Amino acid sequence: MSVRVRLDRVDKTYTDRRTGERQQIFRDFSLTLAPDELVAVVGASGTGKTTLMHLVAGLERPDTGRIDTGDAPPRVGMVFQQPRLLDWAPVETNVRLAARAAGVDTAEVARILDAVGLTDYARSYPSVLSGGQRQRVAVARAFVVQPQLLLLDEPFSALDELTARRLRLLLQELWLRRPRTGLLVTHNALEAAFVADRVLVLGGRPARVVWEYRIDRPRPRTPEDPELFDIHRQIVAEIA
Numbered sequence: 001m002s003v004r005v006r007l008d009r010v011d012k013t014y015t016d017r018r019t020g021e022r023q024q025i026f027r028d029f030s031l032t033l034a035p036d037e038l039v040a041v042v043g044a045s046g047t048g049k050t051t052l053m054h055l056v057a058g059l060e061r062p063d064t065g066r067i068d069t070g071d072a073p074p075r076v077g078m079v080f081q082q083p084r085l086l087d088w089a090p091v092e093t094n095v096r097l098a099a100r101a102a103g104v105d106t107a108e109v110a111r112i113l114d115a116v117g118l119t120d121y122a123r124s125y126p127s128v129l130s131g132g133q134r135q136r137v138a139v140a141r142a143f144v145v146q147p148q149l150l151l152l153d154e155p156f157s158a159l160d161e162l163t164a165r166r167l168r169l170l171l172q173e174l175w176l177r178r179p180r181t182g183l184l185v186t187h188n189a190l191e192a193a194f195v196a197d198r199v200l201v202l203g204g205r206p207a208r209v210v211w212e213y214r215i216d217r218p219r220p221r222t223p224e225d226p227e228l229f230d231i232h233r234q235i236v237a238e239i240a
């Protein structure tokens with residue numbers, strides 16, 4: 001079952017540790033992610049993209065307002081900029097521990113390792129893998145839990161462009177096997193255009209959606225699609 005995510009009139013304030021000043025990151029902020037919709041959030045540094053992700057993940061609580069993800073807490077798969085693997089454990093164990101913690105049949109582990117192209121590295125330790133391979137493990141760990149909600153915070157921005165591109169294609173492939181609701185935070189407008197059903201440009205303080213674009217390009221998409229390139233240019237123009 002896919003989830004609908006609804007942020008309803010959310011306020012979120014932080015106190016600056018150095019100055020003691022209060023910063024209102026969100027005021028009366030509402031947003032809905034439809035079931036199986038992939039939404040990308042872009043915008044200038046410090047606007048509140050990661051805060052938004054943390055609110056949706058339940059890692060931060062709103063001061064006021066509600067975040068509704070349905071009756072039962074959804075299974076969440078997260079991918080961060082850094083893979084955050086357990087260095088003492090082989091690849092297979094990294095993925096299996098995530099599956100077990102989520103109560104998912106560990107038979108899924110071999111299947112997802114195959115899907116991300118890491119079967120031959122199942123017994124390897126993260127330290128011997130390339131950056132791209134480590135991030136593939138992180139993607140496997142996120143997908144092995146069969147997430148109803150996918151949260152991607154700059155998942156490919158620490159990788160070189162060619163590797164990032166391969167991982168975006170992998171993400172598309174995994175998502176197409178079974179679509180699910182997702183939120184992607186990225187600085188890369190082309191990535192947003194390639195991955196998302198809808199792109200939001202966040203700006204200002206408190207943050208608001210200053211521009212929104214629905215991407216109706218059919219999937220599977222290719223990064224060479226000139227229409228996606230045009231959309232990416234519009235996104236860049238809106239961020240600037």
Ligand SMILES: Nc1ncnc2c1ncn2[C@@H]1O[C@H](COP(=O)(O)OP(=O)(O)OP(=O)(O)O)[C@@H](O)[C@H]1O
Binds near residue numbers: 014023047050051052
């Ligand atoms: N735990 C915290 N305590 C205090 N201030 C915080 C905390 N988390 C974020 N902030 C502040 O909230 C604002 C928004 O931060 P956030 O990380 O959400 O922005 P962002 O849009 O993700 O930025 P970037 O693109 O640079 O990652 C920033 O001014 C940041 O300093």
